C-alpha cells in the first residue's frame with residue numbers, strides 16, 4: 001500500500017514535468033548503486049530509496065510556465081522553482097510518516113543542500129546535511145547533467161566528471177563523489193538504458209564491468225591513449241550517447 005502510494009506520487013510529477021520524466025527513477029537507481037557500494041543496511045537503503053523517488057515531488061506546486069521553461073530562468077522564476085523543496089517537505093509532512101520512516105522527509109528535503117553551506121533550503125553544512133541527502137545530491141546532479149534535453153546535446157562524460165570532481169567538498173561530500181566514481185560503469189550504463197529498449201550486450205557488460213568512471217576520465221583525458229583505451233572510452237560513449245537506436 002505504502003509503496004504503491006509512493007510510486008503514484010512519483011509518477012504524478014513525471015506527468016507534470018515532461019522534461020525531467022524518468023529523473024526520479026534514475027536518481028533512485030544511482031543512489032542505490034552508491035548505497036550498495038557503501039554497504040549500508042537494508043533499512044537505510046529503503047529510506048534512501050523512497051526519499052530518492054520522492055525528492056522532487058514538490059515540483060507539482062511549481063507553475064507550468066516556470067517548470068517547462070526552456071531558456072534561462074529569471075531571478076524570480078529561479079526563486080519560485082527553489083520552493084519545490086519546501087513543498088516536498090509539506091507534502092511528506094502531511095502524509096504523517098511513522099517514526100521508522102520520518103527520515104525520508106529529512107533526506108528528500110536535503111537534496112539541494114551543498115557541503116559548504118551554500119545550498120538550500122535550510123543552508124545546512126557538511127555533516128549537518130543528512131547522509132542520505134548528501135547521496136541524493138551526487139545522484140541528482142549526475143542525472144541532470146547526463147540527461148539529454150531537446151535544446152542541447154548530452155554533455156561529454158569528461159566534463160560531467162569534472163563537475164563532480166570540482167564539487168568535492170564545495171557542493172558534495174568528497175567521500176561520496178569518490179565512491180560514485182568507483183562504481184563499475186556497466187552498472188551506470190544500465191541506468192542510462194532504463195528508458196530505451198536497448199540492452200547492454202553481454203560482451204560489453206563484461207568489458208565495462210572492469211572499469212569505473214574514474215578510469216573513463218583518465219583514459220578520456222590522456223594525451224596519448226592506447227588503441228585499447230580509446231576503444232573502451234568509445235564503447236562507454238556508445239551507450240552514453242543514446243544514439244544507438
Ligand SMILES: [Fe+2]
Nearest residue numbers: 055056111112
Ligand atoms: Fe530538486
